[in-house]
Each structure stands twice: as structure tokens, then as C-alpha cells.
Amino acid sequence: MTRTIYELEDIPLTVPITLAARRTAEKFANEQPTPEKAAQVRLNTLCVWVVHEYLEFMGISTQLNKSDTWNRVIRICADIADLEIPGIGRLECRPVHRFEQICYIPPETWEERVGYVVVQINESSEDANLLGFVPSVATERLPLNQLQPLENLIEHLAQLRQSPRKTLVNLSQWLNGVFDAGWQTLESLWNQPELRPVYAFRNSDIVDRTQEKDSLTKRGKLIDLGIQIANQPVMLIVEIRPDTNSQMSVRLQVHPTGNNSYLIPGLQLTVLDESGSVFLESQARNADNYIQLQFKGEPGEQFSVKLGLNDASVTEHFVI
Template sequence: MTHTTQRVDDFGITLPITQAACKMAEKFAHQQPNSAKAEQVRLNTLAVWVVNEYLQFMEIPTNLKVSDSWNPIMQLCSNVADLEITSVGRLECRPVKLNEQACLIPPETWEDRIGYVVVQVDESLREAHILGFMRSVNNEFLPLHQLQPLEALIDRIAQLQASPAKALVNLSQWFIGQVDAGWQTVEALRELLDSRPNYAFRGSVTTEESFQSQTTKRAKLIDLGIQIAHQPLMLIVEISPEENQTSIRLQLHPTANQVYLPEGVKLTVLDESGAVFLEAQARSADNYIQLQFRGDIQEQFSVVISLDDMSVREQFII
């Protein structure tokens, strides 16, 4: 315990737990089926809230609402305490109690994280100590004496912010025939799938000739991995010019001889800040789902296809 206290004094930071934080934690806790799960969600929520307050103070933009830790379904099904840092990734904020010498890092949080912050929550729930940072883990218990100073977290975020972003798919270029790698016409992709019986496309998609000549449509296979093994989905992006804007229609279709989409698969549009703009979710007998919107030239957005804890993101600029 002495060693842990030494590290807090050396490079940790203490922040008050606000009434708003307590109210939100209690709200989430009351939605849980038993007292143990309620306590887990309560502490996770407080840890995320405190780290969010710290990053806001450091003028690092975050988005609580798109974090799994703020999703009631994910709270119930998983032990997650993630915080979405805008245009950077997800930071896991793990709580520990006073006198604990190691922090639990659930295996479901070992991937898709830019790092881990450990937060010691006071028993009175009046203050919390952000103890330190770890870039990666491969064990369920992280000894607190291994934590790095919070400066390492700030450096990590700055590094990721400065690194080259994933190439944006430029939709305006599609109008002049310049199409990004991986995107094909619906007809070409359908022929490719039909030539591979295990992946045959059975959906019904209207061809481009049925629309105005300026409409452009391209498709790409989306693989969500083991959740729907050997069943890639087809994402179709259709664009057409309008006065000072571009009309965009997204469709998600099944392949692999499947008539319907996997129940629960989501098609989500995020705006430039990472906030959810539009979302559709497949029901038990949907053979496709669709979203339609308009955007300005040079406007950026992301499309996320997700099922349970698996997701694929495509980034676009109009």
C-alpha cells in the first residue's frame, strides 16, 4: 500500500466526483439485475466520468455518448469502462478501490484500446485519484506499481492525433470515375460473389440504369469476423448531386446465401465529431437496411457496421 500511495503522490491527480457524476452512476446502476453488477457499473461510470473531466480540462475532445460504457446494453452484457477520444480511439478507464494493489482488466477490453487509465475511487464517492496509465495489457490483473505517469497518456494521445489518418474515401471523385481501391460496381461485385458459391449474393439491388444518369453507386464487402463467419455483408453507397449538396444513400445487404441480415447488425453514420447522426438496426427478417441523408462538399463522415462487439468503420469525405 505504501508503494501505491507513493505513486499517487508522485504523478497521480485527485479530482472531485461531482453530483452529476454520482447521479449518472446511480441511474446506470439502477438498471442492473443485481447488486454486484450495479456496483460494477457504478464504479465504471465514475471512473470514465472522472477521466473525461480530466481530458476536457486538458482540452482533449471526447465523446461519452458513443462509448460502450454509456450504452445500457453493453453495460449489462460486458464489463467495459471505455471513453471515446474524438478522432483517436477508445481509452479504457478502470476503477480500483482503496488499498487494492492490482487493477482488473477484463479480457474483452484487451483489444481496440489506445491504452488504460486506472482510477482509484474513494469509498465516500466524493473524490477519485487518477493513478496512472498503461499503453497495453495482456493479463487480467495489472499491478499498480507498473503504471506510468499521466504524461505518458497525453503523449500517447498526441502521437495518435499526429499520425496519418486512415485515407478518406472521396465521394466527389466517384462522379468523374476515380474510385477508391476496394470499391466496385454492384454488378461487378455481384458477379464475383456468384462465381463463389459460398459467398453468392442473393439480394435484390436496383441497377444504376434505373436512376438518373448522374447517380453513382459502388459496393464493398464488409467482414465482421467470427461473429458471422463466412457471411460477409455488402455495403452499397449511392450518391447523386443536388444543388450545393450531395445526396447519399447507404444500404447493407446479406451475402453467403443468406436471405436476411444477422439480427442486431447496425448501420451507423457518425458526423465529423464522432457523434451518431443516423442509425438503423436489422430485425429478425430484414433483407437489407438503409439510411439516406445529404451532405455539403468537403464534409466528412464515417459509416460503422457493427454486430455485438465487432465493428468496421469506413471514413468518407464528400
């Protein structure tokens, strides 16, 4: 039998909100351009922090500073509340107000998440209730009566640690106008002043959006490699178009963002085949304002793109 009303007493786990959490949330909120965005960021930050405290108490390590929530640029650009769990992935921590029966899940968080925890922040901001979790979502409206207990979350994370999940970005669907969450048009990214490189993509081959044909599709995504690049993400651009003999042409580019004119020397762009072996590789040199790789593949073929700098790396998985 499915319940139609969620009772808070069903999962009465309350976590205190520390002074450090409130100060951090207020600091992040003060960076925002509007009061509405500030309120959103404040609430998201508190949610992430209390879930972090809960998981640490349960013996599950987390990395706040590796989460997009802790990235100043991404906080401004997106409604995200993710928590990085090393060796597992990113857990989304979504806020809900008292008496609400539906939790809003932004579309940009539907992919690359290992689960969703719903958090009710009390108006006094002195404590929060962890209401439950779900392993995945496919809609903006999550009824609270669908939440699983937190015990299931711990089991879920343990299973993922033993068998990590790999999410594939389907590039062939891009040609039909179906795009994966997190991948934005270049225009939408470049129109954000905090992301626009100071050299403004002077290369006309890269920026001439007016000459793109229907048969060619490209999208961009911000990739954060952490403190090694001063929390300034790089932009990964993926472009796909049909080629001859049923093959697809794939072009990858990596650009700096914000005040960085050039990529950090040593930044590596690597294409891995389905077995994990290196297929192609490029490395940024001094004064490189972008690096790129290009190859062809068959529909259904899988590959991965790895961005790495020293000990930090991020890998995206694709299927043509």
C-alpha cells in the same frame, strides 16, 4: 530499478466527482439485474466520467454518448469502462480500490483500446485519484507499479491523433480456436434476451448451429451506431472457412437486435480493400431483417468492414 509497492503520492492528481456524474452512475446501476452488476456499473461509470473531466480540462475532447459505457445493452453484457476520444479511439478507464496493488483488466477490453487509465474512486464518491496509464495490456492483472504518469498519456494521445493505430482481427487464427477480444459465439449473444431479435432468426441457414462443422467458424460482435438507432446495437456476424486453392471464404451478415424486427433502411455494409477502396457494398431496404456480403481472399490479405448510417460509421479491420 522496479518498485514493488505503488505509492499513491507518486501521482497525486485528484479529480472531484460532480453531482451529474453520481446521478448518471446511479441511474445506470439501477438498470442492472443484480447488486453485484449494479456495483460494477456504478464504479465503471464514475471512472469514465472523471477521466472525461480530466481530458476535457486538458483540452482533449471526448464523447461520452459514443462510448459503449453509455450503451444500455452493452453495459449489461460486458464489464467495460471505455471513453470515446474522437479521431483517436477508445480509452479504457479501470477502477481500483484503495490499498490494492493490482488492477483487474477484463479480457473483453484487451483489443480496440488506445490505452488504459487506472482510477481510484474514494469510498465517499466525492473525488477520485487518477493513478496513471499504460498504452496496452495482455493480461488480466496490471501491477500498479507499471503505470506511467498522466503526462505520458497526453503525449500518447497526441501521437495517436497524428498517426492512428489500426488493430487487425486475424481470421485465420479463428480456425485454430484463437479468437480476438470482443468477438463472441452466436449462442452466447442469442442467449441474452435483451439482444435476441423479435423474429428470433427464423432463417434456418443462419441459426442452425448444430450443423456447423469444424472447418467453419463464425463469431458475432455488437456494433453501436449511436442515437440514430436509439442506442440499440446491430450485430455483425463474420464467418470464415477454408475454400479451394488455399483461399478462404468470408461471409458477413448484419442483424438487428432487441425489439427491432428489421434493420434501419439505409444502413450500409461495405467491404474495403487494403487501399481503402470499396470492394463490395450492401444496403438495408425496408423490411430487411438482415443484409450480407460474401467473398474469397488469400491468407495474409487485409480488408475492412464498414457499417454506416447517415453520418455515423464504425469500421472493423481484418486480416485473413
